[in-house]
Amino acid sequence: MIGRTSLRILALSLTLHGATFFAAPLFAADEPAKTADLPPPKVLMSHPPAILSGATTRVVLRGTRLDEIDKAQVTTPGVEVVKIIKTEKNPPPQEYSVERAGDTRVEVELKLTDEAPQQFPLTVVDKQGKSATWDVSVLRKEAAGGEIEPNDGFKQAQLLKLGQTVLGEIHEAKNVDVYQIQLQAGRRTIVEIRVAPSRSLFDACATLHDADGGLLAFFDDARPADSEAVCRWELPAGDGVRYLAIYDANDRGGPTHGYLLRLEVRP
Numbered sequence: 622m623i624g625r626t627s628l629r630i631l632a633l634s635l636t637l638h639g640a641t642f643f644a645a646p647l648f649a650a651d652e653p654a655k656t657a658d659l660p661p662p663k664v665l666m667s668h669p670p671a672i673l674s675g676a677t678t679r680v681v682l683r684g685t686r687l688d689e690i691d692k693a694q695v696t697t698p699g700v701e702v703v704k705i706i707k708t709e710k711n712p713p714p715q716e717y718s719v720e721r722a723g724d725t726r727v728e729v730e731l732k733l734t735d736e737a738p739q740q741f742p743l744t745v746v747d748k749q750g751k752s753a754t755w756d757v758s759v760l761r762k763e764a765a766g767g768e769i770e771p772n773d774g775f776k777q778a779q780l781l782k783l784g785q786t787v788l789g790e791i792h793e794a795k796n797v798d799v800y801q802i803q804l805q806a807g808r809r810t811i812v813e814i815r816v817a818p819s820r821s822l823f824d825a826c827a828t829l830h831d832a833d834g835g836l837l838a839f840f841d842d843a844r845p846a847d848s849e850a851v852c853r854w855e856l857p858a859g860d861g862v863r864y865l866a867i868y869d870a871n872d873r874g875g876p877t878h879g880y881l882l883r884l885e886v887r888p
């Protein structure tokens with residue numbers, strides 16, 4: 622009996638050791654499968670809010686699992702991916718969730734010809750998968766203007782020309798961007814602020830002032846910033862110089878707070 626018991630213990634021991642021995646490679650074999658189950662890279666926002674045709678631009682995409690991106694793909698004629706500049710883990714700006722602003726980023730250099738379309742889809746890829754397509758806005762070089770800082774007060778106001786789109790950014794918390802507008806009697810003037818499709822975190826508010834700085838109107842988009850955000854505000858009729866002061870509803874700012882500003886006039 623003792624002999625049989627010893628043999629059983631030995632057999633059990635061998636089985637256990639055998640199981641242990643074989644289990645290690647099995648777990649090792651399982652690892653790639655687990656990795657493959659990871660969700661694909663996801664782009665949640667980008668900046669700047671648009672890029673110029675006929676130029677080479679660095680675009681930053683923020684999202685989840687973007688820190689191992691090794692390729693960006695565009696199939697649109699007139700748009701070329703030059704290179705991935707860098708990828709990194711990067712926590713969302715304070716007071717924003719990972720779901721809204723991501724926790725990783727990838728910086729991509731894109732070269733556009735003058736013929737690039739107004740919008741094109743971009744996909745980023747890592748060894749585990751690829752993101753859904755992300756739309757990038759394009760502005761014609763001749764119809765776009767950069768913002769000129771400092772523009773934080775009436776004396777530093779930047780002239781906002783009709784029909785030109787300004788690529789702006791509330792670059793730091795509590796900053797204000799002031800633009801000078803020339804109103805014309807008998808014409809409706811509409812200010813448009815757009816953060817789509819870049820999904821900038823900018824939550825636009827504005828005040829309108831007369832030539833002496835007196836407050837004439839206040840504008841708020843009346844909803845949290847979202848992917849389709851376009852504010853269109855008709856200014857009170859008038860004639861002469863006005864100042865438009867743009868700022869974030871929550872006094873936040875940073876490179877994630879870009880916007881596209883445009884002035885339209887109608888009869």
Ligand SMILES: [Ca+2]
Pocket residue numbers: 768770789790791792796797798
């Ligand atoms: Ca600014």
Ligand SMILES: [Ca+2]
Pocket residue numbers: 770771772773796797798799
């Ligand atoms: Ca400013």
